[in-house]
Amino acid sequence: MSLTMDEPTLVTTRPLLTARDVSKAYGPVQALRGVSATVYPGEVLGIVGESGSGKSTFLRALNLEETPDTGSYTLDLPDVQGNLFDLDRYARRMLCATRIGIVYQNPHLGLLMSHSSSGNVAERLLVAGERRFAVLRDKAQRALEASEFPTERMDAPPAELSGGMQQRVQLAKAIALEPALLLLDEPTTGLDVSVQALVLDTLKRLQQERRITMVIVSHDLGVIRTLSDRVMVMRRGEVVEQGLADQVFQDPQHAYTQQLVHAKL
């Protein structure tokens, strides 16, 4: 299929995220077959694919919620070394709690629904050791503001909020500690179209203003196209194509990608 590209020569910064040959089987089902990905600092990688393509499994592996059978995963951060899949539970938890933010499709996975929204955000700061109440309040409020959550409702529990607002709380929680990597798993799926557009706007803004490195998984090509610099197309646990977002959408090489793109346009 597509040409093999040269190694980067102009961009000399090292990739933030490097995953190599990640494979994972659940019993007879091979969920991931040798998936590799590279993400540079400030870059947004979009992963598209239909249900069961392995894209969410891969994202969960990047959030260290899954341990693949084989493969390696490194983050180029000053205090983070080696294959992250080899970390013990404690090291994983600390890494995820402080350096990686995630927004799940299902807010129940990411939020305590009956705690206050600000408390959900503050929890990240508490885990990182912040012990000043006033600072917690202030930082939680600023993170909620950044994700365009109405701060007069900052102490309302997510259970009383709409789906779009819940996603904003998740987002605020994810960015509260200025994570090195932000993972988004179908962040707008299940929302009304108009709400979806608003959440996408917020993500786009954050991306432009803060240059947060992101990996976004979605089956919605529009979402991926709006947000990504680069796109990876997955099918049956494999990467079938990857390239610059405009190239993958305008000049898809693989038969599957063409089918996907044409189905959309």
Added chain:
Amino acid sequence: MTLQSLTRAWEPMSYGFLDASAKREIRRKMLKAIAVPGCQVPYASREVPMARGWGTGGLQISCTLINPRTRIKVIDQGADDSVNAASIRKFLARVSGAPTTNDALEADLIQSRHRVPEEVLREDQVLVLQVPNPEPLRPVQPNMSIARQMHADADYGRMWLQLYEQIVRSGRVMQGASYPSLVNGRFVMTPSPIPRWDVPKLHMARHLTILSAGREKRLHVVPPFTRVEPLVFDDVPYRVEDHGGLTCQRSGARGYFMNEIPQDDGSSIHEVSDSDLGVKTIRRREGEAVAIGATWYENGEMTS
């Protein structure tokens, strides 16, 4: 030599009620808990002639530690004369022959439900606290297997979040009794439902505190000279109950933890919760030469 002479004569009951192997198990678990301050150590928790939840955990520790020379004091919410305290005291004396006392200064072993005496405890004294629920994480993590992992990881973010939530909702920390506290900088424990007033008494104390939950089959320990720090935000100070200015209606004692007694007219009067301190204060007022030890609080302020 006969078999008879080698074995101990049959007795209707072991000394201290519990059989030797049960006591040995508890001794081992106590040593372990002393070695890892604040860490909950599971133990078998035998049957004792009392319903679970009425102090069976404390009772088993007392039965294990007791010997004929141990002077025992038993209190229930500060009082020596409540039915529960009196029954336990009587039981301990009967199964061990140990002398009893109401005076905290004379006691070697103090079994207590939900209070720490006001008089400072010494190196040679042991305080046994009855614990209904030993797991401080239970309100935030109902799955005990996960809670154990959280202790192992010192993952106490949720505990702090609970305090945050209380301040957000009520403007202050609402946790009254059982205020979660960090022991020796490592494990968060529940100090049993003692009031906030009593938690600072455990910090760097000279005495040994053993906290035991019979129903939950766990014990944990605050060894002497060990840090016990209530979880508080740096900018929201820990506050004890506002009893410093109250005066005991019966004894005139002032600046101690009080029981509030509602009156018919809607007002209330106060009585000192540590009943023996009240008794001693009255006796001294009436001219008896009664020894009252140094107290942790003086004029309502904690002395460090």
Added chain:
Amino acid sequence: MTRILDVRALSKGFTMHHLDTRMAAFSDISFTLDAGEFLLLKGRNGAGKSTLLRTLYRSYLAASGEILFHGPEGVIDLARAADVDVTYLRRTEIGFVTQFLTARPRVSAEALVAEPLRRSGAPAEAALEQARHWLQAFGVKPELWAAYPTTFSGGEQQKVNLARALILPQRLLLLDEPTASLDVSARAALIDRLAELKAGGTAMIGVFHHPGDVATLIDREIDLTPDAATREDRDDVVV
């Protein structure tokens, strides 16, 4: 002259898997481009003019051939360069101007226009100052500068788009019918700006519906109509 682009035997076709066919767009194109040169792409509809521009920009992948771009850091083959390198060049060296604006929600027109300057490190106030200058030049009314272009009419959006695309002088500028449906004064402003950039050394390749608009700028032409494109109209370059 400083060489900017050296295109060698470039071919592009599209494989349409669902039809199981391959459609050629252009093949075996070679040309060079120097700093300050303006190259016009000619050819009838479907000859592959826009396709060539997009292939040069890497929105399309070349089937074969080389696109050697001479940048400050050396020569790089855009047909095979790593995605991150292409992204980097797009941000700093290579511009693509279309008639369509990709406006971002809740970003004001002036902020949107100032953005390329901000990214290249200009201070915020100076960048905004310049942005307003170019909005003015392209005829966007001052009361719209702080408004969100998502709400603008097509024509106004196009002006914002041009101001943004042309505010930062780049080494190579690809122009895909930027004048289409532009009013007269905006068109004049566009041509002035292009002339200015050209004089400053920006090399340009353009597709224009009415090449007459930019007649004064054109240095050379390439005709992509299959039978016509055998020779370039310059003696030192062999197609």
